[in-house]
Amino acid sequence: MTPEHVIADHPLTYDVVVVGGGNAALCAAIAARRAGASVIVLEAASKFYRGGNTRHTRNMRCAHDAATATLSGPYPEEEFWDDLLRVTEGETNEQLARMMIRESKDMLDWIAEQGVRFQPSLGGTLSLGRTNSFFLGGGRAMLNALYLTAERLGVDVIYEAEVVALDIDTDRFRAAIVQQPDGRLRVRGNALVAAAGGFESNIDKLVEGWGEIARNFLIRGTPNNRGTVLDLLLAGGVDSIGDPTQCHAVAIDARAPKYDGGIITRLDCIVFGIVVNTNCERFYDEGEDVWPKRYAIWGRLVAAQPDQIAYIIFDAKSANLFMPSLYPAIEAASIGELAGKLGLDAERLSATVTKFNTSVRDGDFNPDILDNCRTENLTPPKSHWARRIETGPYYAYPVRPGITFTYLGVRVDHEARMMMKTGGPAQNMYAAGEIMAGNVLGRGYAAGIGMTIGSVFGRIAGSGAARHAAQ
């Protein structure tokens, strides 16, 4: 018999089985354990890679009524709701979203009580000091703290434990079948919390929604978010929410690794240059708005270009206006030479740059506001920060779509209980984090909101599961 077929029963039946190992999973595990339940966390990754995309996060958005030691001013519930409404363009469940925002006020303290530490204030280039709390040391530091707390409380954690099957009886979870390096294990539980992320690292699944172009996508985070648990739940009769073709896609350095390049592959220089495709054509207004606000549209734009690649072109004037990134910019003394290095047609690129340059109307350049440097009679226009590309050396970054997370998930109610396709909530199945984020975040994104969804619904799911298991 091959090892895949060996099934051993875990000697214990747990009150709560948590599938996943990121922020949402750990918040659920800790909340359940604090409520008195016996808890096991099944993490598909090895210990180093534990925590899914939480490893790459840095901050969390929570409503608060007054400035704190780590936040520079109040961020009232209503403002949070307005921000959420704007980024999702209404694709959100208002009842769930408002509940999450209300609960988020309490999360800053709760998360800190679990040992997570926050930075006093942020220097840097991000203007999130009022709305978002930054983890001291980043997402992996946050995870380390949560795991230490969970361990101290007596939560069992097993790594390299990928859930490959779920034993679901109509609307009742009974056990998870776990693939481990040396065989399969059946873990029985009185309640389930699914916090196993999305499916962005499953290219075949992305291809189902996007077509073959998805093979050229890069995955910014964990290679473990393959959507297995989501598929198992949907096949088990749980209702879905969200659009399978929707995902958060930004333009990242095309030289980044296929998976797990994380934050350091991002490029925020688009607003200072022009972006062309392999035909040397511009295809969108690079100066439409402040970069963080338009950050998430460029992945989708680049995905629509030939070979899913594009090039940000700028000159020496702009070389130091943005955050440094992992790979150096490609540099050349002339536009023609730059085209050669990028494998583009030199004449066409020069023509595009010349046309852009002649359309630029002089203004007062100011990188911090929507300034009045713009083009005239150019399609597409560049509405702000338009300056002639004429000062050598010239630079370019190749970019590809970088997928952060997906939106399709399981439908939940306000107790984070999964909803069945047949109507009504499951008896003992809860969900938290990216796997149910689509309930609140149908599209778009606002920095730090993934952590809010994970923490708030994680804690609700964990306490709910513990309550159920105690009955």
Place this chain on the structure above:
Amino acid sequence: MQRSEALTEADRLMTICNSCRYCEGLCAVFPAMEMRRAFTGGDLNYLAHLCHACGACYVDCQFSPPHEFDVRVPAVLARVRHESYADYAWPRALAPLFRRNGLAIAVITVLSIAAFILGLAAFNAPSTWLESRHGPGSFYALMPHNAMALLFGAAFLWAAVAFIMGARAFWNDIGEPSATLAKPRPLLRAIRDAASLRYLDGGGVGCYNEDERPSDNRRFYHHLTFYGFLLCFASTSVATLYHYLLQREAPYPLWDLPVVLGTLGGIGIVIGPIGLYAAKRKREPAMMDGGSRGMDVAFLAMLVLAGATGLALLLLRETRAMDVLLALHLGAVFALFVTMPYGKFVHGLYRFMALVRYARERHSAELEARST
């Protein structure tokens, strides 16, 4: 000039860290790094000496091994520091002492102790050697005070000149104006940071050693070592004043200030280094520069030797063992002083200076931020 492998790797890491910046709240290295976009060799040496190797950035990093980006900031900066010690050494001819440093220091120590034993034996009649002696002046019956003062004064002066020349080389390398060293604000700030080992606290919870659980052992043992050393130094200074100002001769009674300071200090430099060594043995190898292990251990061993022989001398100074223990202790302390500019001790000097520069940079940046 061709960059060393360590500097090239440090440059690669700082480029990665500068595009991530998740660690900026942990210590001084990352805010200092953020003030730059590209890194000269001097910049990298400066950043390397700012690093206290608390390990927090390694444990917190999403790109540390086994990730393919292989980010190991504490290990690589330790390697850069180690290389820079030899680069700054004065006189240049002694720079090779930093290579195979453990062996070099062991040999110098053995020779020094042997010289003291032989010297004491040679200058004292066999009949008086190994006699038990009592009361003030009994040390000087074996070795005249002036001879002792001359010998140790020369060793101390040698070390002081070598330190000053090394410090100059470091300061030139990192390109900081000498005027910074005369400014009270950065100096005071750096003294406070160094005295509290502020940046060995892992960003607040303690330093990391063998795994992701902060323990703060290393800071505790480093404090014992550092303050133990200072107490021993104070003890010697007070004794020198006693001798010349009050004409009071060693050995002093147990309750007297030089003995109290020396005893406390001796305990510190015995327990502290042993604790640091134990932590080093358990330390995650990916956080360490394997190449500097000999140097680190040699310096710890030297401190323990000086401390332990001093304490033994105190306990047994009225017995027949006094002569041998005095020779041992003097030999150990002499070797410690002459080798200090060529061993791990120098890390404190350059780190302190890096802290001075950081305090100055930080203050300048704050002033600039306020004026805009």
